Amino acid sequence: MATTDDNHHHPSLKRQLGLVQATCYITGGIIGVGIFIGPATVLKGAGSSVGVSLSIWVVSGFLMYCGAMCYAEYGSRVPKSGGTYTYIREAFGELAGFVxxxxxxxxxxxxxxxxxxLASAEYIIRPVFLTCPDMAPTDAKILxxxxxxxxTVAVNCYSVNYGAYYQTLATFCKVAALVVIIIGGFVHLAKGNTDHFDEPFKTNSEISPTSVSLTIYVCFYAYMGWDNVTVATEEVTNPKRNIPLAILFGLAISTVIYLSANVAYHAALTNSEIMSGVAVAVMFGERVLGPVRWIILPCVGISAAGISNAIIFTSSR
Structure with missing residues (x-):
C-alpha cells in the first residue's frame, strides 16, 4: 500500500505494473479459448466464405479497438481503479455503479x-485420454x-507481482502455442497447398444480416478482455502513457495473431472440417503438427487458466 500525500491521509494502491505487464494482462485477457472454438461459428455465419470470415475478424478487431481507445481516454482522465464500475459510478451515480x-x-x-x-482442466486432462476423450473422469476434471x-486465488492474494508473473507466463504459453499453429499453417501454405483460398469470397449459403450480426458477436467475445488494465489504473506506472500503449499493443498483437491463426486453419483444413464441431486446434494438430500435436491441448488449458487469473485480478479491484 502506498500513500498519495505527505500526511498519509489518502491511501492508494502501489504503482508496480509497467507497460509490459499491463500489455500482458490485456493480451492474456483477450487471447483465450475464443480463437480455438470461434472459427467454426464465424465461418458458418460468413456463408462458408474464407474471405468474408477473415474480413469479419479484421472488422471486429477494429471496432473493439475503437471502444478500447475510449477506455484508454477514461483511464487517463479518471485516475481511479475499478474500470467500468468506476466510470458508471462517476457518470450516473452510486446506485447505477452498485447495480x-x-x-x-x-x-x-x-x-x-x-x-x-473447468475448460482448463478439460484440456489439461484430455491428452491423457487422447484416443478416448469421452472416458476422462468428470470428478477428476472438477477436482x-x-x-x-x-x-490462482492464492497467488493473487499473496502478491500482485506473482499474479503478474503468472499472467505473463500464461500469455507467453498461449502466444507460443498459437505461433506454432501459425508457423505450421504457413509452412503448409508455402508448400503450395493454396486450394482452400481459391475464390475466397465465394459463399456456399446465404448470408443474412442476422447471421453476420451473430458472427460479429462471436468475434467480440473472442476479443473481450481489452479493458482489464483499466480496473487497476492506480497500480499502473505512468498511466497516461502506459494505459493507451498497453491497450494499443495488446489489441494489435491479438488481432494479428487471430488473423494469422485463421489463415493457418484454412490452409490446412477444409471448410467442412472447420465447421464439423470438433475443436479446430485439435484437428489442425493432428493434420499438420504430427507427433507434437499433443502440446496443443495443454496450451489451450494454460490459456484458459490465464483468463481465470486475469478475471480474479480485475474482480478484486
Missing part, C-alpha cells in the same frame, strides 16, 4: 472464472478445476 458491481461480482465474473477453470481456482 453494475453487484451483477459483476455475484453473477458474471464467478461464472466466467468457473468456466475458465483439477478447483485446484486451479485455489492456486
Amino acid at each position: 453494475f458491481l453487484w451483477t459483476q461480482l455475484v453473477l458474471v465474473r464467478p461464472l466466467a472464472v468457473l468456466l475458465s477453470c 483439477l478445476g478447483i485446484s486451479i481456482l485455489v492456486i
Whole structure:
C-alpha cells in the first residue's frame, strides 16, 4: 500500500505494473479459448466464405479497438481503479455503479472464472485420454478445476507481482502455442497447398444480416478482455502513457495473431472440417503438427487458466 500525500491521509494502491505487464494482462485477457472454438461459428455465419470470415475478424478487431481507445481516454482522465464500475459510478451515480458491481461480482465474473477453470482442466486432462476423450473422469476434471481456482486465488492474494508473473507466463504459453499453429499453417501454405483460398469470397449459403450480426458477436467475445488494465489504473506506472500503449499493443498483437491463426486453419483444413464441431486446434494438430500435436491441448488449458487469473485480478479491484 502506498500513500498519495505527505500526511498519509489518502491511501492508494502501489504503482508496480509497467507497460509490459499491463500489455500482458490485456493480451492474456483477450487471447483465450475464443480463437480455438470461434472459427467454426464465424465461418458458418460468413456463408462458408474464407474471405468474408477473415474480413469479419479484421472488422471486429477494429471496432473493439475503437471502444478500447475510449477506455484508454477514461483511464487517463479518471485516475481511479475499478474500470467500468468506476466510470458508471462517476457518470450516473452510486446506485447505477452498485447495480453494475453487484451483477459483476455475484453473477458474471464467478461464472466466467468457473468456466475458465473447468475448460482448463478439460484440456489439461484430455491428452491423457487422447484416443478416448469421452472416458476422462468428470470428478477428476472438477477436482483439477478447483485446484486451479485455489492456486490462482492464492497467488493473487499473496502478491500482485506473482499474479503478474503468472499472467505473463500464461500469455507467453498461449502466444507460443498459437505461433506454432501459425508457423505450421504457413509452412503448409508455402508448400503450395493454396486450394482452400481459391475464390475466397465465394459463399456456399446465404448470408443474412442476422447471421453476420451473430458472427460479429462471436468475434467480440473472442476479443473481450481489452479493458482489464483499466480496473487497476492506480497500480499502473505512468498511466497516461502506459494505459493507451498497453491497450494499443495488446489489441494489435491479438488481432494479428487471430488473423494469422485463421489463415493457418484454412490452409490446412477444409471448410467442412472447420465447421464439423470438433475443436479446430485439435484437428489442425493432428493434420499438420504430427507427433507434437499433443502440446496443443495443454496450451489451450494454460490459456484458459490465464483468463481465470486475469478475471480474479480485475474482480478484486
